[in-house]
Amino acid sequence: MATQAWIDFWNGDLSLAENIVHDDFVWHVAPLTGGPSQDHSGREALVQWVRGSHENMPGLKFTVEVGPISEEPFHVLRWFAEAGEISFHGTDILRTEDGKIVEYWLNADGLWAAQQLGIMPRIS
Numbered sequence: 001m002a003t004q005a006w007i008d009f010w011n012g013d014l015s016l017a018e019n020i021v022h023d024d025f026v027w028h029v030a031p032l033t034g035g036p037s038q039d040h041s042g043r044e045a046l047v048q049w050v051r052g053s054h055e056n057m058p059g060l061k062f063t064v065e066v067g068p069i070s071e072e073p074f075h076v077l078r079w080f081a082e083a084g085e086i087s088f089h090g091t092d093i094l095r096t097e098d099g100k101i102v103e104y105w106l107n108a109d110g111l112w113a114a115q116q117l118g119i120m121p122r123i124s
Helices: 003-010 014-020 043-056 110-117
Strands: 021-029 038-041 061-071 074-083 086-097 100-108
Touching (some): 003 014, 003 086, 014 021, 038 043, 086 110
Antiparallel strands (some): 021 038, 074 086
């Protein structure tokens, strides 16, 4: 499992998806504005999500701060993302199968990102 390819994908190289994301891909994420975790599936849906993230946050760049920590079939990365004045952290847990990512859990500072984007009000 090439975790650098995962980061490169998130940094906008969407052409990597077919090589690193399994056909039966599923991801679990809490909505940006809060609420319970939601499950999503499909490689193309992930590509659209990453593309939309870059459209909504021009210049979006991810760097790895911790990891990867790997114990097959799981890989964990702690990352930092920034786009202009916006910055936030998150942790990805990836499960691989046949050398590709088949399942993904995202834990990110979603509320903080939403507040910086003006989607949610900041509470003083």
